[in-house]
Amino acid sequence: MSATTADRETETASIREALRTALREELLADDDVFIMGQDEEDGGSFEVTAGLHDEFGFDRVRNTPISEAAQVGAGVGAAATGMRPVVNLSFADFVGVCFDQVMNQAGKTRYMFGGASEVPLTIRAIEGAGLNAAAQHSGTVHTLVAHLPGVKAVAPGTPAAAKGLMKSAVRSDDPVVFFENKTIYERHGPVPVDDDFTVPIGEASVEQEGEDVTVVATQRLLGESLAAARDVDASVEVIDPRSLYPLDTDTLAASLRKTGRLVVADESPLSYGLHAEIVTRVVEDAFWSVDAPVQRVGVPDTPIPFSPSQEDEVVPDADDVRRAIERTF
Amino acid sequence: MAQTLDTPAARRDALRRMLLVREFENRVRDRFADNEIPGFVHLSQGQEAVAVGACTALTDDDYITSTHRAHGHSLAKGLEPDRLLAELYGKEAGYCGGRGGSMHVADLDNGMLGAQPIVGASVPLGTGAGITAQLTDADWVATVFCGDGSVAAGQVHEAINLAATWHLPVVFVVENNQYSEGMTFDEQHNVEDLAEMAAGYGIPGEIVDGQDVTAVYETVAAARERALAGDGPTFVEAKTYRYRGHFEGDEEPYRTREEVEEWEAERDPIDLYREELAAAGELTDDQFEAMRADVAETMDEAVEFARNADEPAPEDAYDDVFVEPAPEVEAFRERMRTDGGDGGDGR
Ligand SMILES: Cc1ncc(C[n+]2csc(CCOP(=O)(O)OP(=O)(O)O)c2C)c(N)n1
Numbered sequence: 001m002s003a004t005t006a007d008r009e010t011e012t013a014s015i016r017e018a019l020r021t022a023l024r025e026e027l028l029a030d031d032d033v034f035i036m037g038q039d040e041e042d043g044g045s046f047e048v049t050a051g052l053h054d055e056f057g058f059d060r061v062r063n064t065p066i067s068e069a070a071q072v073g074a075g076v077g078a079a080a081t082g083m084r085p086v087v088n089l090s091f092a093d094f095v096g097v098c099f100d101q102v103m104n105q106a107g108k109t110r111y112m113f114g115g116a117s118e119v120p121l122t123i124r125a126i127e128g129a130g131l132n133a134a135a136q137h138s139g140t141v142h143t144l145v146a147h148l149p150g151v152k153a154v155a156p157g158t159p160a161a162a163k164g165l166m167k168s169a170v171r172s173d174d175p176v177v178f179f180e181n182k183t184i185y186e187r188h189g190p191v192p193v194d195d196d197f198t199v200p201i202g203e204a205s206v207e208q209e210g211e212d213v214t215v216v217a218t219q220r221l222l223g224e225s226l227a228a229a230r231d232v233d234a235s236v237e238v239i240d241p242r243s244l245y246p247l248d249t250d251t252l253a254a255s256l257r258k259t260g261r262l263v264v265a266d267e268s269p270l271s272y273g274l275h276a277e278i279v280t281r282v283v284e285d286a287f288w289s290v291d292a293p294v295q296r297v298g299v300p301d302t303p304i305p306f307s308p309s310q311e312d313e314v315v316p317d318a319d320d321v322r323r324a325i326e327r328t329f
Numbered sequence: 330m331a332q333t334l335d336t337p338a339a340r341r342d343a344l345r346r347m348l349l350v351r352e353f354e355n356r357v358r359d360r361f362a363d364n365e366i367p368g369f370v371h372l373s374q375g376q377e378a379v380a381v382g383a384c385t386a387l388t389d390d391d392y393i394t395s396t397h398r399a400h401g402h403s404l405a406k407g408l409e410p411d412r413l414l415a416e417l418y419g420k421e422a423g424y425c426g427g428r429g430g431s432m433h434v435a436d437l438d439n440g441m442l443g444a445q446p447i448v449g450a451s452v453p454l455g456t457g458a459g460i461t462a463q464l465t466d467a468d469w470v471a472t473v474f475c476g477d478g479s480v481a482a483g484q485v486h487e488a489i490n491l492a493a494t495w496h497l498p499v500v501f502v503v504e505n506n507q508y509s510e511g512m513t514f515d516e517q518h519n520v521e522d523l524a525e526m527a528a529g530y531g532i533p534g535e536i537v538d539g540q541d542v543t544a545v546y547e548t549v550a551a552a553r554e555r556a557l558a559g560d561g562p563t564f565v566e567a568k569t570y571r572y573r574g575h576f577e578g579d580e581e582p583y584r585t586r587e588e589v590e591e592w593e594a595e596r597d598p599i600d601l602y603r604e605e606l607a608a609a610g611e612l613t614d615d616q617f618e619a620m621r622a623d624v625a626e627t628m629d630e631a632v633e634f635a636r637n638a639d640e641p642a643p644e645d646a647y648d649d650v651f652v653e654p655a656p657e658v659e660a661f662r663e664r665m666r667t668d669g670g671d672g673g674d675g676r
Pocket of ligand 1: 397398446447448475476477478479480506507508509510575
């Protein structure tokens with residue numbers, strides 16, 4: 001467990017509950033926080049915000065028409081004038097519809113205006129394959145966003161990280177895109193109960209210590225990697241980077257110095273993505289500690305297919321991570 | 330308090346501000362031609378009555394958002410010509426420290442929330458400011474300036490619909506200067522008047538003569554009152570005309586010189602207002618000439634200021650990406666640039 005959850009009273013909760021609790025606590029703590037998205041009155045996408053509309057009313061938790069560009073753009077405008085909006089994009093694939101507002105307005109406003117305005121905006125984007133939702137509702141696009149200067153990107157793999165990072169995202173004075181993997185909402189784990197608990201953006205978590213090989217794994221593949229680690233005849237260190245940008249290079253490089261072997265497991269397409277970034281970072285920092293070819297586990301560069309048999313084919317799981325670990329020996 | 334046009338002094342002041350925009354852009358045109366000003370420049374000459382008329386109806390606390398053609402809106406909202414010009418020169422003393430230039434100016438102290446040259450992008454931002462006003466029971470409104478061309482862009486419709494649905498205190502001012510780059514209005518729209526579109530959002534659509542500063546003022550003032558009363562946004566279409574090309578350097582193959590000269594001779598907003606005030610006995614020729622000399626002097630000083638201002642430090646280019654600098658950017662600044670990387674672990 002990460003240092004930030006140590007010595008805190010915890011309860012067992014799912015990622016969905018952890019996110020809901022984080023949003024609820026932030027709505028209670030700060031009148032400037034409000035949520036907007038489609039179907040928010042009915043619990044939002046995947047029921048993450050269930051009950052919040054009833055508790056806080058339309059002003060604080062509001063339904064929008066289907067207009068992602070206006071949602072994000074209005075989020076930027078509200079943020080720049082003093083609010084802390086949380087905008088839900090439901091499916092992360094829809095970032096395509098409002099990419100201008102993410103890239104050019106959210107990401108560049110502060111910079112191009114010479115620091116004149118702050119954009120404390122949180123965008124929730126729900127990604128990931130596994131529900132046979134086909135190509136336009138199953139993508140993992142965090143690499144696109146993490147690539148954009150001026151936008152922070154986080155993607156928790158545990159309930160504790162989900163709660164702590166959501167609170168940090170809402171409190172951040174910068175735009176943060178919060179990626180939730182839709183297949184792990186029911187993943188349970190210990191979550192600190194106090195409303196002061198946050199996970200700093202930019203801090204990785206060593207989820208399991210090991211000596212022989214480092215597996216850096218995000219979101220759903222964190223669980224798959226922990227499972228794979230039990231199946232191999234080696235001592236595996238498993239790290240959840242949690243924050244994709246900024247990325248905690250120090251923790252990753254320190255682990256590689258210890259183990260000499262590296263697997264990166266992330267559900268985005270393999271080319272030009274998060275895998276490449278993590279590998280580059282640790283190689284820059286710890287090249288002389290690399291003892292074996294580094295391995296990537298991800299989606300071959302295809303959209304996600306509909307047919308269950310094809311979806312299973314392209315989407316990586318614990319077996320893929322296990323094989324990657326074995327290839328490092 | 331919003332300004333008014335109720336007294337002769339207030340009317341003369343509005344005329345002065347239109348002259349200031351005109352003269353500011355004359356200087357920008359000349360300094361750009363001499364390669365003193367980098368980048369792209371889009372002038373709004375001919376449209377001064379829209380900017381000044383609308384902003385006269387606003388208070389210091391009201392916000393505006395604007396487009397690539399933002400000098401007039403900025404000056405009308407209260408930005409100072411010297412710091413605005415310094416921004417165009419890319420200087421440290423500019424409103425954005427030289428980071429924005431002509432197309433990306435903001436000054437939150439004056440309620441100028443930002444020029445957004447992505448066509449259409451200024452509109453959702455204004456809607457968002459309207460959400461803030463509504464949620465905080467503020468006594469200010471957001472006014473969006475956008476062009477006729479932008480009304481063909483998707484995010485504009487989304488944002489007006491959202492503001493209409495939520496009764497947000499926003500005034501949408503569409504400056505129909507009849508061209509979008511080199512495309513005529515008819516090539517882009519299948520309606521006679523853009524204000525017709527307001528019906529589709531269920532909000533009032535007003536058409537106003539954009540060469541008549543009084544008419545623009547009165548229309549925007551009424552829309553502002555409506556917004557403050559909780560009755561939601563108004564779509565204002567101001568019919569106007571730009572004298573210069575789309576950008577400085579545009580050869581304008583899409584229209585004739587005669588067309589431009591006719592507008593300049595017969596529909597110039599400054600001439601029209603000057604004549605009106607003179608006819609009412611509120612402005613003598615001497616007063617006008619004094620006003621013109623005063624504006625010229627202000628602009629002489631602004632040009633000197635901008636020219637002589639310091640360049641921003643190159644290494645400051647890494648600031649302001651985030652509120653707290655990202656370790657990635659700091660690492661670049663401090664380490665990778667200097668030692669070129671050694672593969673780590675200090676072999
Ligand atoms: C999304 C986008 N597409 C194209 C452009 C290029 N562009 C810059 S200004 C402009 C014309 C805009 O016309 P209008 O909205 O009528 O404003 P005007 O120039 O007449 O003031 C275009 C097409 C752009 N900046 N952004």
